[in-house]
Amino acid sequence: GENVEQHPSTLSVQEGDSAVIKCTYSDSASNYFPWYKQELGKRPQLIIDIRSNVGEKKDQRIAVTLNKTAKHFSLHITETQPEDSAVYFCAASRGGGADGLTFGKGTHLIIQP
Amino acid sequence: SAVISQKPSRDICQRGTSLTIQCQVDSQVTMMFWYRQQPGQSLTLIATANQGSEATYESGFVIDKFPISRPNLTFSTLTVSNMSPEDSSIYLCSVSPRQFFGPGTRLTVL
Numbered sequence: 001g002e003n004v005e006q007h008p009s010t011l012s013v014q015e016g017d018s019a020v021i022k023c024t025y026s027d028s029a030s031n032y033f034p035w036y037k038q039e040l041g042k043r044p045q046l047i048i049d050i051r052s053n054v055g056e057k058k059d060q061r062i063a064v065t066l067n068k069t070a071k072h073f074s075l076h077i078t079e080t081q082p083e084d085s086a087v088y089f090c091a092a093s094r095g096g097g098a099d100g101l102t103f104g105k106g107t108h109l110i111i112q113p
Numbered sequence: 114s115a116v117i118s119q120k121p122s123r124d125i126c127q128r129g130t131s132l133t134i135q136c137q138v139d140s141q142v143t144m145m146f147w148y149r150q151q152p153g154q155s156l157t158l159i160a161t162a163n164q165g166s167e168a169t170y171e172s173g174f175v176i177d178k179f180p181i182s183r184p185n186l187t188f189s190t191l192t193v194s195n196m197s198p199e200d201s202s203i204y205l206c207s208v209s210p211r212q213f214f215g216p217g218t219r220l221t222v223l
Binding site for chain 2: 001032034036043044045046049089091095096097098099100101102103104105106
């Protein structure tokens with residue numbers, strides 16, 4: 001089955017700097033890669049997703065890049081703000097999202113004021 | 114995006130008992146998914162529920178322990194049977210194709 005590795009487990013950045021979280025996946029048939037933000041005590045919130053026919057996707061301060069050959073994808077957050085502090089999870093699945101997701105272990109992002 | 118609700122939001126149960134969690138969606142969806150998030154951990158897929166067929170379980174999860182029903186295109190239930198303290202987790206449902214999550218059910222087993 002699919003295996004998703006996520007790094008780093010904890011990331012501390014200064015407010016205003018950029019943050020990058022990286023994930024690798026093992027199943028070459030995976031074609032849907034969402035990212036979730038989870039604040040303490042809340043449900044995971046889908047913040048951005050990418051399909052394998054696209055190399056990059058941006059939404060304001062958030063971007064995701066996908067390298068199918070290397071089987072890795074990354075989340076980029078620019079101009080970080082205190083409200084970006086949370087745990088971020090990457091995930092992968094086949095079927096364009098119609099299949100269940102395999103999650104990475106999560107990255108605790110800390111924005112230092 | 115679909116609006117997903119779950120009941121109950123939380124519960125405290127005694128070991129050996131069972132709890133049924135409900136997931137309701139405001140629109141018809143083909144696939145519904147059940148996940149478990151143990152304290153401080155990531156999410157793990159329990160099973161996929163497709164209306165009109167038996168649920169498909171992931172490795173490590175069995176129907177006797179986690180029976181699932183999917184009676185129509187907007188509703189599903191997950192039962193956690195014969196509970197032990199190790200079942201203490203947050204249980205979440207989601208829907209395809211863009212997987213938004215319900216608010217979760219926080220289960221504590223004493």
